Structure formats: structure tokens, C-alpha cells
Amino acid sequence: MRVADISEAGRNEAGGGPGRPGTGAAAAADAVPPVSDAAGDADGPDAEDEPLHPAWTELGVKLVTNEWGGFLLRETRYPQTHYHGTHRLGEWETSVRGLAAFHPGVSDEGIGAEEVLFLDLETTGLGAGAGNVPFMIGLGYWDNGSYVVEQSLIRHPAEERAMLARLIGLLPRFRFLATYNGRTFDWPVLESRFILNGFGRTVWTPLHLDFLHPSRSVWRNTLASCRLSHVEEERLGIVRRDDVPGSLAPSIYFQFLADGDPRPLAGVFHHNETDMLSLACLAIRFGHLLSGGLGTAVPFPDEPEEMVRTGLWLERMGHAAAAAALFERASGNEDIGYSTLIALAARDKKAGNWRRAVLLWQRAALAAASGATFSCEAHIELAMFYEHKMKDYESALAYAEGAFELIQRHPLLHRGGRQRAELEALRKRRDRLRRKLEAAKPTAQ
Structure with a gap:
């Protein structure tokens, strides 16, 4: 299935078009100028001045503008009835409370279903240094009963500041950041980019829910690898078909910068979107384990x-x-x-x-x-x-x-x-x- 087909299917299942995220709290406004109304809408005058390549439209991508410029945004909504592997997204409502165990004391009041932001970056390199640029930011969060996957992409380095400004505007809506190795990679990369783009380092201080570490604790001796793609296949019943490996994403992006053809990026969008869904299901799995669901919501291990x-x-x-x-x-x-x-x-x-x-x-x-x-x-x-x-x-x-x-x-x-x-x-x-x-x-x- 093409990425465009997946995007449209998600919208049809949700029973409506993409939602419009809020612009954040006053804390973000102190860090950057307020994000304009056009940040959630491609219908402003700036969007009309710069028509998109038809291939972008096929991918379900729109142009988003704010006071810092423009970038591309793709949004897909999944209903609670959607299954990704063995888990239904609606299980999040009951399993999320168990994740408070990651932060005892801090989270005594529990975790709300809409307080968690999922994050996965596609970057030009592997390190967290200044030369590693996130060309795609994948976000996932619950909004009005739907799981929203947002994917922002920059067509050239000059669009990075606009993409980061919109992200900073969204962050205060959430308390927890859910990732897979994001504590040591994804979030440090973003902090570095915030600084280099003049936004400062402390734009937001998340409470981390990094699922790489519990995955290694549980499966390091029973699985050949603890890569997310391997964990999801072996333990979450998720099989990727025609998936572009994450290791190839940078070269595909560099080829796009060279020839301007966005069509090969369809595979990168698809890979990142699957990551965001798998990350949510992995959070559901650990949430069940921590909320008394072992043997009911989650089967007992065989080995x-x-x-x-x-x-x-x-x-x-x-x-x-x-x-x-x-x-x-x-x-x-x-x-x-x-x-x-x-x-x-x-x-x-x-x-x-x-x-x-x-x-x-x-x-x-x-x-x-x-x-x-x-x-x-x-x-x-x-x-x-x-x-x-x-x-x-x-x-x-x-x-x-x-x-x-x-x-x-x-x-x-x-x-x-x-x-x-x-x-x-x-x-x-x-x-x-x-x-x-x-x-x-x-x-x-």
C-alpha cells in the first residue's frame, strides 16, 4: 500500500479530516514569537504563493507557514478501533496509567491519555552533534479519541527554523515524551538544533518514557536484536511490508536535495509512520504490564x-x-x-x-x-x-x-x-x- 493510500485510509476511518493542533502555552511564547494561524493551515496567502510539486499532494502533504517561514506537514488520524499488530489503539486509555511507574512520586496523580507525546526523528546522521540535522520530525499524540501522527519535513535547511518553531509551540501541551532511545538520541539532537536556531536549550523539560531500556531488560537474551523493527515483529505481531530501512532514509533525503524529486520520500514517510504506530503499541504493551494486565491484556511469556x-x-x-x-x-x-x-x-x-x-x-x-x-x-x-x-x-x-x-x-x-x-x-x-x-x-x- 502506498503512503498516500495509508494516509487517506486513516482519515476515512477517523471520520474526518486532520485536526488542528493548538499553539502551546505561554512558556513557548517566551521562547519564540507566537505561531501564526497559518501554522496549522495551508490555505494562507503564503501557501498560495508557492505551489507544491504534484507528488507532494499525492503523499498527503501540505505546506505550513508561520513567522519563521514554511515547511511541509503530513497528518494522519487513526481511530481507537485501529489495530496495529496485536494491539488496538483504544487500549491506550486503560494502559497509560501503568506508565506512571516510570516516574514514581512525580506521577502519583497518574498520566492522562493526552499528556504523552511520541517522538521519532529521521536525521542526516547518527550522532547528536551540530552536523546532524533532523529533516523529518515524527510526532504522535491522542486528540479527541484519535491517535494523530504528524510528520514534518524540510525541503532545504532554511525551513528548519519554521519546523522547530511549530514544534516548540506544541510541546507545552504535554508532560511526557515517549521514544525509543530518545533520551540519549532524539531529544539531545533536538536540543542541539534549538540552540543552533536561536531558541535556547530549555524550551521544554520532558519526563521521559524511553522504551528501549525496558525492551533490553526484558528481551535482550531472547531476541536476536532489540531494534524496534525486530521487537515489533517478534512481540507485537507487526510485519512491515516494502519497508525502507531507517538506515537508508538519509541517502534518500540527500538524493531528493540533489534532484528535487519527492517521490522516493514516500518510503521514508511510510517507515516513520509505522515507527510512530509501533511506538504507541509498545507503550501500550508496557502499560499493560505495569497496570496488572499480565495474563489478561498481555499473555504470559512462553520462555x-x-x-x-x-x-x-x-x-x-x-x-x-x-x-x-x-x-x-x-x-x-x-x-x-x-x-x-x-x-x-x-x-x-x-x-x-x-x-x-x-x-x-x-x-x-x-x-x-x-x-x-x-x-x-x-x-x-x-x-x-x-x-x-x-x-x-x-x-x-x-x-x-x-x-x-x-x-x-x-x-x-x-x-x-x-x-x-x-x-x-x-x-x-x-x-x-x-x-x-x-x-x-x-x-x-
């Missing part, structure tokens, strides 16, 4: 590794009960792997749940002894437990000797200083336990 990682993240976010249910499911799974056993046991050790920690270490030790891994971590933990907690030096020595055997079988034993240090530490532990065991023997009469 023990993901169960444990999800539980660890939920526990850090203040949802201990939901985490405990996942830990229990994972510990009872026969297919749980060595690294997952170790991670869950480490959590139980920290929480003082020694009974389950020991059982998990014992399962891991059996797996290591059978050749599943060269790691001796479970053996060492058990040796420490029996030596220091139980004063059972015989069991402690047995696990220490088992660890010694495992590390000797390690193929990199003589290649790295860390392995040699581990071996030496185990020798000392083994010798100490032998002495303790000997000293504990009853003296012959």
Missing part, C-alpha cells in the same frame, strides 16, 4: 528466560506481586536454562529466599556437570552457602572440587588472566575447606 527478565524488570518498577508470579512459573519450568537458573537464584539470594536459591543452584550445578556449560558459578555459590550458612564443610568441599574440575575443562583456561585467577581462588577455597573439614573431625582418644 523461562523471558519470564525471569520480565519479573526482574517488574520488581524494579515496584510490582513485586506480578514479578513473584513470573518467578514461580519460571522456577517450575523443566526447560529453564543455566543462565536463567543463575539469574533467578541471584535474585532469590538478594531477597533472602535461600530455599529456592539453593534448589535453583543445584539444578544449575547438575546441568553444568552434565556438560551443558563450562560455568562453575552454581558450584561456587553452593560451596559458599554450605560453608558459611550451613557450616557443612563436606558438602561445601564437594561443590568446590566440582567447580575446580569444571574450570579445568574450560577451553580458554590458559588464555586469559580471569580464568587463571578463578582457578587460583578455587584452589585456595578447596584447601581452606579441607583444613576446616580436618579440624572438625573428632580427636581420637
Whole structure:
């Protein structure tokens, strides 16, 4: 489906044309002159003076002007009934309240559905330095029950100031900024551009909802990649067709600057629009997890590794009960792997749940002894437990000797200083336990 078709479909589903965003609060007016009425309407006199290339019209793009000049804007509205992958956009109304856990204390009153601004930039480079220019700004927000996707594009560098001025006018409507790595990339890039265009740095101070970090916490060991395009396909049921990779967007834009043909940019618009929809659905997914929707709105993970990682993240976010249910499911799974056993046991050790920690270490030790891994971590933990907690030096020595055997079988034993240090530490532990065991023997009469 062409981008123009998608845009028109979104408008038809919403039952009306594009809405007209507000011009912001007085805080933005202090930073830049007020955005004129033409900022939300392409029908002003300036728009008529500069006819657009017919290809822009096919893309659903219009010319927007304000006191700083003009730029291009494309707006698509999606109704709450719209599905993107497994999630319906209307789920945002109930899931958004859970995202307050990202900012405990600050967000005690909760998060309103229309207080979150989604952001995704298409830039000319990868860094956050002065030479990296955002040629397209993708925004998403809820307005009167619809999810609005706005995409601003500059046809040449002189239009950047007008595009940024309109953005600054919109920002005070929102409290939270939702991104995927936006805390360290998208927002710093914009702050740099605000400064270079004379608007200052502190035009707005958002409360960040950066979903890259929870995605890595939950899926780093179960997915091949935590790129948004991979997460959405593997966990949100979203399949992109004929998508232009984000890495090609800069070269397509540079080609447009060279030849003036906007038609190849259709793929960039489509890619960015899909990003904005996927970002909203990812926010819905994490919102459900944080508002008690695990097992109902969101299915339980299938893999023990993901169960444990999800539980660890939920526990850090203040949802201990939901985490405990996942830990229990994972510990009872026969297919749980060595690294997952170790991670869950480490959590139980920290929480003082020694009974389950020991059982998990014992399962891991059996797996290591059978050749599943060269790691001796479970053996060492058990040796420490029996030596220091139980004063059972015989069991402690047995696990220490088992660890010694495992590390000797390690193929990199003589290649790295860390392995040699581990071996030496185990020798000392083994010798100490032998002495303790000997000293504990009853003296012959």
C-alpha cells in the first residue's frame, strides 16, 4: 500500500479530516514569537504563493507557514478501533496509567491519555552533534479519541527554523515524551538544533518514557536484536511490508536535495509512520504490564528466560506481586536454562529466599556437570552457602572440587588472566575447606 493510500485510509476511518493542533502555552511564547494561524493551515496567502510539486499532494502533504517561514506537514488520524499488530489503539486509555511507574512520586496523580507525546526523528546522521540535522520530525499524540501522527519535513535547511518553531509551540501541551532511545538520541539532537536556531536549550523539560531500556531488560537474551523493527515483529505481531530501512532514509533525503524529486520520500514517510504506530503499541504493551494486565491484556511469556527478565524488570518498577508470579512459573519450568537458573537464584539470594536459591543452584550445578556449560558459578555459590550458612564443610568441599574440575575443562583456561585467577581462588577455597573439614573431625582418644 502506498503512503498516500495509508494516509487517506486513516482519515476515512477517523471520520474526518486532520485536526488542528493548538499553539502551546505561554512558556513557548517566551521562547519564540507566537505561531501564526497559518501554522496549522495551508490555505494562507503564503501557501498560495508557492505551489507544491504534484507528488507532494499525492503523499498527503501540505505546506505550513508561520513567522519563521514554511515547511511541509503530513497528518494522519487513526481511530481507537485501529489495530496495529496485536494491539488496538483504544487500549491506550486503560494502559497509560501503568506508565506512571516510570516516574514514581512525580506521577502519583497518574498520566492522562493526552499528556504523552511520541517522538521519532529521521536525521542526516547518527550522532547528536551540530552536523546532524533532523529533516523529518515524527510526532504522535491522542486528540479527541484519535491517535494523530504528524510528520514534518524540510525541503532545504532554511525551513528548519519554521519546523522547530511549530514544534516548540506544541510541546507545552504535554508532560511526557515517549521514544525509543530518545533520551540519549532524539531529544539531545533536538536540543542541539534549538540552540543552533536561536531558541535556547530549555524550551521544554520532558519526563521521559524511553522504551528501549525496558525492551533490553526484558528481551535482550531472547531476541536476536532489540531494534524496534525486530521487537515489533517478534512481540507485537507487526510485519512491515516494502519497508525502507531507517538506515537508508538519509541517502534518500540527500538524493531528493540533489534532484528535487519527492517521490522516493514516500518510503521514508511510510517507515516513520509505522515507527510512530509501533511506538504507541509498545507503550501500550508496557502499560499493560505495569497496570496488572499480565495474563489478561498481555499473555504470559512462553520462555523461562523471558519470564525471569520480565519479573526482574517488574520488581524494579515496584510490582513485586506480578514479578513473584513470573518467578514461580519460571522456577517450575523443566526447560529453564543455566543462565536463567543463575539469574533467578541471584535474585532469590538478594531477597533472602535461600530455599529456592539453593534448589535453583543445584539444578544449575547438575546441568553444568552434565556438560551443558563450562560455568562453575552454581558450584561456587553452593560451596559458599554450605560453608558459611550451613557450616557443612563436606558438602561445601564437594561443590568446590566440582567447580575446580569444571574450570579445568574450560577451553580458554590458559588464555586469559580471569580464568587463571578463578582457578587460583578455587584452589585456595578447596584447601581452606579441607583444613576446616580436618579440624572438625573428632580427636581420637
